[in-house]
Amino acid sequence: MLRLSGQTAHPAARYSHTSLKFRKGEIIYAQGDPATDWYQVESGTVRTCFLYRDGHRQLTGFYYSGDVFGIDAETYRSSAEAVTAVTLTRCSKSMGSAIASNQIPEASSLLQSALNHAQSCISLLGRRTANERVAAFLLATAWRIGGSDSLNLPMTRADIADHLGLTIHTVSRTLSELARREIIGLNGPQSITIRNPHLLRLLADGEGRDTSYEQIDRIGALAMAPATALGR
Amino acid sequence: MLRLSGQTAHPAARYSHTSLKFRKGEIIYAQGDPATDWYQVESGTVRTCFLYRDGHRQLTGFYYSGDVFGIDAETYRSSAEAVTAVTLTRCSKSMGSAIASNQIPEASSLLQSALNHAQSCISLLGRRTANERVAAFLLATAWRIGGSDSLNLPMTRADIADHLGLTIHTVSRTLSELARREIIGLNGPQSITIRNPHLLRLLADGEGRDTSYEQIDRIGALAMAPATALGR
């Protein structure tokens, strides 16, 4: 969510770093492996997955260009996998010491970044309905990578579902419903445009709980009106 | 979950610290306040709450004697409240600098502790059913404070519910059901004994999903048998 320390920071650059490439779907490290390295994304998208004993998984985060992941104490609590083809910079922790003992100058920044990611994940999972979770996820993702209203979701529906604690069916249905109400646009499964950010924000914040679709759409239209009038 | 750095460590002891008392229910700091201090629990229990725009809350953690909380970057992302009467040690961050710039030696340890708490929270919310969440919560709490099989839950059902993303009704029903099956014992709402930790672990790990109660109870009985035979 939060960039590490501004646009230009490259914390990985200061250490013995190795550039690596992974193909789509490849595993970068596995849950339980000794946490010897941390990584920074150069290009592409990475997901971290926590696997439960019964086989189902909880995606704890998506990492885009500039993001840092793999900041764990002893062993990795989540595995990391390439969502798309990725290039990474790998940084060995062992050259200084464990990251927990702060012999690495940016240790605090890296941990802070990891903590922010975890809190964002909690913020999504704490929401109550599928609408709220999907809406909040779209806004968070748009804010992180899109910048503008059009965004390309690199991950599959299954990834989104396992991130939000839903099924792919519910995610798909919810997105279709949002598109039907013209809150978002769907140009193919991966390409999404946010048409009504204001209304999406209301949905994410739970304003649609005991309110009918017609009511919330009216509220959204009212909220949009000044912005639209101002914008053109 | 994880103690900061062993039983005897008192990271708060090394700084300008102030001892504070709060009564049950009192607010220690509010969400959005500038994060100027962090705290260590001397006695009692503290909860941290993330409030959503619609008024519902997500408890992001419970903190017991020895635990540290309030490790945020700029402003507190959650409020902190006294679950019981508590005594705390408050430590000012401003004496060095912001915690993110690692001028405070234990900054990394504190952040690591906060990260562990966040990951435990995700691990609970990532579970699928009420049974799994409640079982996992009981085990985590017992491991943290109980030590033995008997534990005193300092928080209310509402606190548990808002921590697990359930309602108080579902929490209450689930606990009653666990008691009815003699997996736990209930001596009053706050006092719980774990009678069958093995079976509780199976439930927490989702082994009861597509299995009937009778089947899982039988599995649990089998799993218990050797341990019982060995133990006495």
Added chain:
DNA sequence: CGACAGGTTGAGTGAGCTCAAGTCGGGTGG
């Protein structure tokens, strides 16, 4: 062209929510 992965959509079910009533224990005031 077939195989397959990813995605969408429908129908029916069920776990957990909502609404509602009732219990229990502790505190307070008459």
Added chain:
DNA sequence: CCACCCGACTTGAGCTCACTCAACCTGTCG
């Protein structure tokens, strides 16, 4: 000492939203 209240908890009944099961569509790759 008892009546009363209040907050916390429990439990029942019904409903709803998300899951399950299933079918089908689409694009891609060999």
